Amino acid sequence: MTRFSGVVMATLMLLWGCDGAPAVDQAQPWRAEGKIMGTYYRVLVASPPAAALPGLNEAIERQLAQDNHQISTWQDDTILSRFNRYRGTEPQPITAGMADIVSTALRIGAKTGGAMDITIGPLVNLWGFGPEKQPSMTPDARQIANARARVGLEHLRLIETDKGQWLQKTLPDLYVDLSTVGEGYAIDHLAALLEQRGITRYLVSVGGAVLTRGLSPSQQPWRVAIQHPTDEAVAAEAIVDLQGHGISTSGSYRNYYELNGKRISHIIDPVTGRPIDHKLVSATVIATTALEADGWDTGLMVLGTEKAKQLALREGLAVFLITKSDNGFTTWMSPQFSSFIISRNDKDA
The missing domain is CATH 1.10.3980.10 (ApbE-like superfamily)
Structure with missing residues (x-):
């Protein structure tokens, strides 16, 4: 995802617990959070080894500063x-x-x-x-x-x-x-840092990208929700179990400004030299690393719905697309993405 001054609003919601919400009777995860690269980062660790905690927050900040x-x-x-x-x-x-x-x-x-x-x-x-x-x-x-x-x-x-x-x-x-690939790059480095300290159950997010490993504090899979594509929405289009993978979403509906009465998207088409103006509003990719997922989502957004579908099928990518229609939004997912789905909002499917 491309960033600019200010803080990018995430297009993925972080969930844990059996029903997608924090389980009140379960131990809460160790966490570190803050701002980097013009967006937010968050690290959640379930049941961390005691020896891994001293200096962990400082090590995370050093790694992010180094990447930046x-x-x-x-x-x-x-x-x-x-x-x-x-x-x-x-x-x-x-x-x-x-x-x-x-x-x-x-x-x-x-x-x-x-x-x-x-x-x-x-x-x-x-x-x-x-x-x-x-x-x-x-x-x-x-x-x-x-x-x-x-x-x-x-x-x-x-x-x-x-x-x-x-x-x-x-x-x-x-x-x-x-x-466009900075968030995934930073996440993979944070994951490596955690693994080096013997931490095997964690969730790391930077902006619109997330990576998970192991189980959440409630002994359930870490779950991530793909948000409904409007400025104010908190509803989920789909909830996924990442199964130790990375996920990244690129969307045209959050990062923009108004110029001469027209909405200017932050996603630029290199061919036309102009911001995209087609009806694809969100592209989510799941891949083995956060960097890989973060690299594909912007390219799919530039291509638009039909070309993005063709590319996803040709390359065997796990992709979830949300497209604006006359009656709201329609969604499409590749066969590879379906294996990660926990639940889906079927009204737009």
Whole structure:
């Protein structure tokens, strides 16, 4: 999910207990929560080993700060910001973690035909969803064309050798934006941190992405609800048992602003250079890692309902789509997603 200044509202609700609510007679989980990357994070741990707790909260904050220092475009001193400022074509050193996130993004970008494009930064900034201010007028065709000329995965190359990792751009002013996969990236690192401390029952969420392992405090599966796609809704379209997987939702109905009487979505189509305006309002993906899920959901949102369905079936993805219709909303899920479903709101199916 793409982020901007302020806090992103989550499109997934966290549940535990037999009926999807906290069980009052069960031990409450250890928790840590706060803000990072312009959104909220939360870590819930069931029955943590006593030896794992000392310094755990500080370790979580250090890990998040480390990830943010690598991929944030909001801070001038991050590795990614320095790469974006560099006006040359020589390979630049990056961390192994950044190489992992870029590799995943390039692979998914290719699979989506460029719909998920981490070089979309100039367009994100043009439309006011990056570090630059929101425009006071709708960008014109010339501005959009100029920004699109600096966008394209073919201009970015990842180099990995036994001596390290480098990132290279063939356009000197190419601007990389990793916010579409940043939440999943951070979650997977937090999960690894917990596992290293012997913690095997936990739920980690950052923004619109979640990863779970083991059972909740009530000895039931951790459950996550996909919200109904309106600004105020708290009702669930579906409740899933992640079975140790990651889940991420990208939606066009929460992150937007009004300009000249029109709603401007934060999801930009790299092909048109404009915010999406089709009827797909939410795409949820379940995958083995949070990074993988976070990479696919934005690409599916850009493609729209029919192309997203085709891609999900072709790639064997676990996908849940919500589309606006004349009578409200309709939902669709791939065969792979159905195995995670606990309950579903059938009125829109």
